Amino acid sequence: MQKNIEDDLDRLFRRLVVNIRAEYPQYLTSPFPVAEVYQSVVPYRTNRNELGIEMHEDYELALTRLLAGEREYVSGDAAMQQALSGSSNGSSKISYRNYAASLIEISAEAVTRLDESMRRSGRPITPTVSPVASPRATAPTTILASGPCGFCGGALPDGRRITFCPYCGQNVTVKLCPACSAELEVDWSFCPVCGREVETQASDLVESDLESSA
Numbered sequence: 001m002q003k004n005i006e007d008d009l010d011r012l013f014r015r016l017v018v019n020i021r022a023e024y025p026q027y028l029t030s031p032f033p034v035a036e037v038y039q040s041v042v043p044y045r046t047n048r049n050e051l052g053i054e055m056h057e058d059y060e061l062a063l064t065r066l067l068a069g070e071r072e073y074v075s076g077d078a079a080m081q082q083a084l085s086g087s088s089n090g091s092s093k094i095s096y097r098n099y100a101a102s103l104i105e106i107s108a109e110a111v112t113r114l115d116e117s118m119r120r121s122g123r124p125i126t127p128t129v130s131p132v133a134s135p136r137a138t139a140p141t142t143i144l145a146s147g148p149c150g151f152c153g154g155a156l157p158d159g160r161r162i163t164f165c166p167y168c169g170q171n172v173t174v175k176l177c178p179a180c181s182a183e184l185e186v187d188w189s190f191c192p193v194c195g196r197e198v199e200t201q202a203s204d205l206v207e208s209d210l211e212s213s214a
Contacts, residue, residue, distance in 0.1 A: 008062035011051050013073045016042050016066075017106070017114055028111065031103035034067060034076070034096060038183070039171045045183055045192070056182040056193060060096070064088045067096050067104065076104035097151055101169040141173045143186055150175055 019041050020027045027036070038044070044051075044059045053059045066073055068084035080099045087094045142163050145156035154167030165172050174183045179196035190197055 008051070008053050008058055009065045009070060009073075011053070012042065012059075012062045012066055013071075013110065014114060014118070015047055015050055017111055019047075020106070028106055031105045033100065033169070034080075034102050034104055035100035035169060035171065037066075037104075038063060038096075039174070043183060048193075056177075056180050061088065064096050067099070071110070072107055073110045074104045074106055077102050097168075097170065100151075143173055145172070 016037065017028075024032075024036075024041060026032075027041070042051075044053070044056055048054075048059075051059065051062075053062065064084050065088045067076065067080065068088050069075065069081040070085075070088065077099070080102050083094045084096060084099070087096075142161040145160050145162045146158055147156065148154060149156055149165040149168060149170065149172060151170040151172075152165060152168035154165060156162065156165065156172070163171060163173055173186055175186050175198070176182070177184055177191035177194060177196055177198060180191060180194040182191055182193040184191060184198060188198060
């Protein structure tokens with residue numbers, strides 16, 4: 001009998017479920033925004049080793065396949081899944097970031113199949129979510145907005161400290177490497193994935209609201 005071989009999509013779904021159980025359990029039974037997957041639950045920069053995905057482009061392809069509904073791991077807006085299905089097979093160039101605010105839902109049947117597979121393998125799976133929380137509360141990271149959103153081009157509210165674009169909902173406290181498209185913190189000068197030097201503007205400086213008021 002032929003042995004099933006995991007690919008990037010399988011590993012991404014497993015990591016998604018493991019991390020959700022550890023820190024976002026409500027997402028197992030309730031819909032949540034697409035942006036949560038790549039910004040909070042399984043961001044590439046903190047899950048690269050566990051995913052076994054060397055290139056950011058391969059991570060984006062696996063995420064596109066997941067959101068397109070391949071293998072019925074998640075369900076979501078039919079128009080989004082149809083558009084991303086074309087993107088995953090190369091017939092179109094639509095980015096999953098265009099659907100950041102769209103809602104998806106984890107398949108309970110897929111989670112059951114995953115649990116059975118993990119029990120058979122007997123290997124421990126460690127979550128790769130945010131570090132252990134400090135006793136002191138932390139506020140969302142913000143930047144001083146200026147110019148257009150780097151994702152949708154919408155005009156950001158000049159001079160205000162923000163975390164998300166008011167038009168597309170993207171987290172503007174991260175930016176993309178111009179060489180490999182890895183997600184970067186806005187104040188980083190170099191990409192940790194490919195080493196490319198990245199231009200940093202004064203308006204990119206990140207600040208915590210709690211720290212600024214301390």
